[in-house]
Amino acid sequence: MNNKPCEVCNGKGLVQVRDIEKQTQTVKACPACQPTKKPPLGLMPEKIWKEKRLQSIKAAIDRFLAAFQPVPPEWIDEYNRLNKEVHNQ
Numbered sequence: 325m326n327n328k329p330c331e332v333c334n335g336k337g338l339v340q341v342r343d344i345e346k347q348t349q350t351v352k353a354c355p356a357c358q359p360t361k362k363p364p365l366g367l368m369p370e371k372i373w374k375e376k377r378l379q380s381i382k383a384a385i386d387r388f389l390a391a392f393q394p395v396p397p398e399w400i401d402e403y404n405r406l407n408k409e410v411h412n413q
């Protein structure tokens with residue numbers, strides 16, 4: 325087992341990142357000694373989520389129409405609302 329400290333961060337686990345253009349300096353986890361450490365899972369962008377929801381509603385409405393079942397009015401309301409938000413219609 326080799327316990328020699330990381331050459332990039334000198335074992336601190338953090339490195340400083342300079343942005344010359346913006347003249348900023350931030351600290352981030354050293355990529356050299358934490359190559360497998362992934363950032364936590366983020367969040368799906370709201371617009372994408374709404375597009376997916378729109379597709380789900382549309383598919384559900386299509387299934388109910390195909391089975392000649394009454395479509396719940398709240399589905400249509402949500403569809404129209406999201407469609408307006410996502411597609412400006």
Ligand SMILES: [Zn+2]
Binds near residue numbers: 338
């Ligand atoms: Zn390191």
